[in-house]
Each structure stands twice: as structure tokens, then as C-alpha cells.
Amino acid sequence: xxxxxxxxxxxxxxxxxxxxxxxxxxxxxxxxxxxxxxxxxxxxxxxxxxxxxxxxxxxxxxxxxxxxxxxxxxxxxxxxxxxxxxxxxxxxxxxxxxxxxxxxxxxxxxxxxxxxxxxxxxxxxxxxxxxxxxxxxxxxxxxxxxxxxxxxxxxxxxxxxxxxxxxxxxxxxxxxxxxxxxxxxxxxxxxxxxxxxxxxxxxxxxxxxxxxxxxxxxxxxxxxxxxxxxxxxxxxxxxxxxxxxxxxxxxxxxxxxxxxxxxxxxxxxxxxxxxxxxxxxxxxxxxxxxxxxxxxxxxxxxxxxxxxxxxxxxxxxxxxxxxxxxxxxxxxxxxxxxxxxxxxxxxxxxxxxxxxxxxxxxxxxxxxxxxxxxxxxxxxxxxxxxxxxxxxxxxxxxxxxxxxxxxxxxxxxxxxxxxxxxx
Amino acid sequence: xxxxxxxxxxxxxxxxxxxxxxxxxxxxxxxxxxxxxxxxxxxxxxxxxxxxxxxxxxxxxxxxxxxxxxxxxxxxxxxxxxxxxxxxxxxxxxxxxxxxxxxxxxxxxxxxxxxxxxxxxxxxxxxxxxxxxxxxxxxxxxxxxxxxxxxxxxxxxxxxxxxxxxxxxxxxxxxxxxxxxxxxxxxxxxxxxxxxxxxxxxxxxxxxxxxxxxxxxxxxxxxxxxxxxxxxxxxxxxxxxxxxxxxxxxxxxxxxxxxxxxxxxxxxxx
Ligand SMILES: Cc1ncc(COP(=O)(O)O)c(C=O)c1O
Numbered sequence: 148x149x150x151x152x153x154x155x156x157x158x159x160x161x162x163x164x165x166x167x168x169x170x171x172x173x174x175x176x177x178x179x180x181x182x183x184x185x186x187x188x189x190x191x192x193x194x195x196x197x198x199x200x201x202x203x204x205x206x207x208x209x210x211x212x213x214x215x216x217x218x219x220x221x222x223x224x225x226x227x228x229x230x231x232x233x234x235x236x237x238x239x240x241x242x243x244x245x246x247x248x249x250x251x252x253x254x255x256x257x258x259x260x261x262x263x264x265x266x267x268x269x270x271x272x273x274x275x276x277x278x279x280x281x282x283x284x285x286x287x288x289x290x291x292x293x294x295x296x297x298x299x300x301x302x303x304x305x306x307x308x309x310x311x312x313x314x315x316x317x318x319x320x321x322x323x324x325x326x327x328x329x330x331x332x333x334x335x336x337x338x339x340x341x342x343x344x345x346x347x348x349x350x351x352x353x354x355x356x357x358x359x360x361x362x363x364x365x366x367x368x369x370x371x372x373x374x375x376x377x378x379x380x381x382x383x384x385x386x387x388x389x390x391x392x393x394x395x396x397x398x399x400x401x402x403x404x405x406x407x408x409x410x411x412x413x414x415x416x417x418x419x420x421x422x423x424x425x426x427x428x429x430x431x432x433x434x435x436x437x438x439x440x441x442x443x444x445x446x447x448x449x450x451x452x453x454x455x456x457x458x459x460x461x462x463x464x465x466x467x468x469x470x471x472x473x474x475x476x477x478x479x480x481x482x483x484x485x486x487x488x489x490x491x492x493x494x495x496x497x498x499x500x501x502x503x504x505x506x507x508x509x510x511x512x513x514x515x516x517x518x519x520x521x522x523x524x525x526x527x528x529x530x531x532x533x534x535x536x537x538x539x540x541x542x543x544x545x546x547x548x549x550x551x552x553x554x555x556x557x558x559x560x561x562x563x564x565x566x567x568x569x570x
Numbered sequence: 571x572x573x574x575x576x577x578x579x580x581x582x583x584x585x586x587x588x589x590x591x592x593x594x595x596x597x598x599x600x601x602x603x604x605x606x607x608x609x610x611x612x613x614x615x616x617x618x619x620x621x622x623x624x625x626x627x628x629x630x631x632x633x634x635x636x637x638x639x640x641x642x643x644x645x646x647x648x649x650x651x652x653x654x655x656x657x658x659x660x661x662x663x664x665x666x667x668x669x670x671x672x673x674x675x676x677x678x679x680x681x682x683x684x685x686x687x688x689x690x691x692x693x694x695x696x697x698x699x700x701x702x703x704x705x706x707x708x709x710x711x712x713x714x715x716x717x718x719x720x721x722x723x724x725x726x727x728x729x730x731x732x733x734x735x736x737x738x739x740x741x742x743x744x745x746x747x748x749x750x751x752x753x754x755x756x757x758x759x760x761x762x763x764x765x766x767x768x769x770x771x772x773x774x775x776x777x778x779x780x781x782x783x784x785x786x787x788x789x790x791x792x793x794x795x796x797x798x799x800x801x802x803x804x805x806x807x808x809x810x811x812x813x814x815x816x817x818x819x820x821x822x823x824x825x826x827x828x829x830x831x832x833x834x835x836x837x838x839x840x
Pocket of ligand 1: 524
């Protein structure tokens, strides 16, 4: 299939794709120079931010060609984050389903407890190079906020984290962790008081303080070049998983599964496997009360193309184009948009996007605790829940790599509350 | 020539400054918005910027965000906005209207449908805050044949290389953003704005109006002195917000909420 053919089917009403993705070696080397993945991605921000976004693109394109940049990144990944993260065969869990082996990519073992640190280490290198003394970030579950506060503390940078007032409540432990590391946590009370509103507020701050501020976006969303550079930093997950699979199993996995909020842990796992056409790919969105109820956070499953937070992608919006409120037990998946590369992978059919409900995710959460002694993040439990269903349909000689994107310490209050317990 | 260009040419020919108030469509409700627009014209507005409310206005400060929230609570959608414009046009055929908003509502109904309905309703210009020139070509291809002006912003951060593309693709006027930040913040450096506006004049024959942060006669006079006119948004939306608080919609209340525009007109003409 040519890249051009892949662009047309999902074209947004009234839009003509200006450019196509594959200007490089093949269709997976996107985005193009304007940040487009097919009709998705691009730069949709107010004029005040355009210069900053263009400068970041220039700096990243230059630095990412320098081996010393990646050496510095890899050094921190090894000595500060603790990589590589293991690939762990969850034997007792797998045996429950009698199908394919479920193998966990243990991002929960990273410093700060999630994949988010891979991205903040990379972006901190950019902030340092650009000489910006002040860092801002948005956060949902608080994991990206913690990972941003961490790198800011390490580099001696001022750090302000925007967090929806509702998320400040449900992720109070992470709020305190950020404060311990010297970050200023700003509760956002506008709009729906969750992750999307924190992103709006961070964009407003950036426009106001654009001269001295670096904005560390926490997922593969935002205007170009963010979806590209966040992916490149997170792709260490997939590169490791690919090498580990070959080493430990002598072949590539039959399937990959990851949860999708903005989509950074998922694209990080998927990207190095995109050209391996025999590897099936599943992104798992938050189904909340069930996609059919409308109370969910699954734009790829139930949204349509639109523009939010700087890029064109699938969004959850009503007939008037207003962004809808999302619902998920997991704060980190509670987002009405999704990274543009996922939108494109969906349209061309290279990846499948599915959803699991709050209840299914909670069941998987409990099962992993009991059978493997691992408390997963509620976000990651979504991926796990789908992997369990998938494994049951596969053969025992096959294996699935699931991205265990984070650990669940931050979620024990949420789960305890559902169980009617106060901790 | 578009109604917008003709209007601004006439104001300039009369040696006056262009005064452009911004209000949010549907705040406090659709009928009152129409009444407010007529009141603004009698107060001396030359052009009206009509905000299309959006749930996630990431370039706007708290005052306009709240205005959008009030309008959305009334169920304001694009059909409401077009309805307001055509209702206003029943009696006013001269005052140009610029629709200002964010891109996602246009994506939702389709650019074609948006442009057709906007033009049919009697709108004159379109300003989409999160649509930079580089992504605007497919919309421009639709607005040009309908004689709708596309207005783009120039910010203090806009680089040389972007200026030419903005000037080339703009019509009607150029909206110079007085400050780094969101709507409703305070202007700091008049001198720098003056330099930037003069530099912009070297590149374009289009009228240049200044907005963001103009909240009283003093800031309006200062900005008008170095440009072709001013846009007043947050200060007006703040006043209009009081209509929701008081629940009043009568003529006196409406005139009261736009009194600032009348004062600024008098001050600009003095
Ligand atoms: C552990 C964990 N997994 C996943 C996510 C979702 O983000 P993304 O889809 O960008 O990986 C989050 C976000 O906070 C998270 O904390």
C-alpha cells in the first residue's frame, strides 16, 4: 500500500491532507518535515508559541543526529533510571488462561516507577541544551509530574506542574512526592479539572513565559515535534524488548499489548516493531463504564478526527466539536485525545485499538497482585486485562509482550476506596 | 472588495481609529448577544469580533474562558453562532463581523459546511486562533472564493521567516498581539510594540490592529496611537459576565455592560 493511499480513508470532513507521512525510507519513518503522520499530527497552536515550537524542532533535529546526545541519554538510562528493564515471563498468570505466554516488559521497575522517566530524561537534556532555567509539565496520574520534578531536581531547574484539581485529590501521594523534590504543584480548576485542562493551563503558562521556559509534555501529544521526540525517547522500551525477545525466546513476539492514554508507553513499545509485519499490535484504551455507555476515555475506539492540544488526531468531541468529558478509573488514561501516530497506525491498519472497562482492569490488577506479586498501575492493568483475553485465544507456543508501564503504589488508595477500605 | 476592507478603509480615510470589541456568542444567551452587538454599534464599534465558544480555549485567559463556559452552558453551538449573525444582519448590513474561535468545531462540521454557513449568515472574516498559516491552506482555498477574509495573528515572538507567510495569506487586517501570554493579561512595553508594528508596516499594506490587554481608555489610546486600531475583549466580556450574575437583560443593563466601548470610542475620537 502506498502512503498516499493510506491517507484518504479517514480524512476529516472538509480537510484536504496537505502532505503525507512517508518522505523517508518507508512508510514508518514519519513524521514528515511538517510533523504529519498521514493526515494527523502537525502544528496547531497560537501564534505566540509558534517560534518556540519551531525552535524545539530545529534543536531536536540537530541534536538527535549527534551520537553524543544519545550517549548521554543512554548513560542516564542505565545509571539513573536502572535500564534495561527486564522482560519477565508471568508464568502463573499465563497458566490461568492456558494459551500464549504473557511476558511483561517491566517499566514499573524504572526509577520513579513508570515509563514516564524515559521521556523526561530526554527532554531535560533538550531543556539544558536550550538553556531554559524553568520547566513546566502537565500531569494526570502524577507519574509524569513526578518524573519531571525528578529531572528538574537533578538539574537544579525550577519546576511547575499543572494537575487537574480532581487528580490532585485522587493521586495525593504523587502530589507529595513532587513537593518533596521541590516542584510547585498547581491545581487546575478550569473545565473538567482533569488532564486535558492541565494541558490547557500548561500551554497558557508556556505562552506567557516562553522566553525562559521549557514545556515537558508527558505523552506523544501536543504540536510537532513533541509526538516525534517523545516517541524517540520512549522507543528504548521497544528496542530493548525486541532484543530481549530474540535473546530469550529466539524470535520476535507474536503480539504486543500496551495501554493507551496519550499513547507514549504504547508507541515506545510498538515503534521498533512496526516493520515486523508478523508481530500483531494492540493498543488498549480506557473503556470506563463501557464504550457503549459514552462514559469512557477511548477516542480511537469511539472518537473521530479533530484537533486538540496542537495536533490533528482522534478526539472525543460532541456534534458541536466541543471536547467531551472522559471517564476512567485510571487518571493516566483519562484523556480525550491520543497521539497522532496512533491515529495514523489505526487508519492504515498496522495496529489494532481496543478497550477494556474499569471492572476488567481492576480484575487484572488484582490478579497480577495475587498470582505474580506485582502491583501494577491501573493504567497498565488495562493492557494486562486485554492481554489475558488475547492469550486465551492463542497457542501455548506463542508469546505476548505486555508493557507493564508502571507500578501501582500510587493507585492503592483508589482501589482500597472501591473495596470500601480506608488506608 | 470585502465589507471588512471597505469599512476599515472608510474609517482610515476619515482619520479615525478602528475600534473592534470582542464578545462571546451565546454569553449570556443568543438573543442578548444580538442585542449587545447592536448596542456596540451604537456605542461606536466599527467591526465586531464574535467569539465561537470552545471547551478548551488554551490561548485565552480566565475571563474569556468563563465567558465561553457560560455560553456553552446555554448550549451554544456553531448553528447558534450563525443564527446570531443572521439575526444581526436583519437590520445591520454594514458592520463587519469576524468569527473568532478554535479549530475543532470546524473540523466537526467540516470546513466546507462552516464556510458556506458563515458566508450565508453574513459573516465577513474568520480568525482561528490555533490554526497557523502553515496548516491553513485547505481552509483558505474555501474562504477566498466566498470573499471571507482570513485574519491571522502576529505575536511578539513571531519570527521574520513567518511574517511574510502571514502577510501573504492575511486579508482584512492583521491582528498584532500586544504581549506574550493569553488574552486578558497586562501590557508591559508600549515601546517594543510600537517598534514591532512599524516593522510590520514595512511588509504589508494591510491595516494593523492591536489586541490582548487593552482594558481602558489609557491602554486603548496608547495602542491606537501606534496602529490602525484596537481590539477590546476581556474587559468587555468581564462586564457582560455581570448580566449572568444579575439576571438582567433590559436595555439599561445591556448599555451598561458596553459602556466601556462608548468611553473608548469617545477617547479615541477626541
Ligand atoms: C503508569 C502509566 N501508564 C500509562 C500512562 C498513560 O500515558 P501514555 O499513554 O502516554 O503511556 C500513564 C500516565 O500517567 C501512567 O502513569
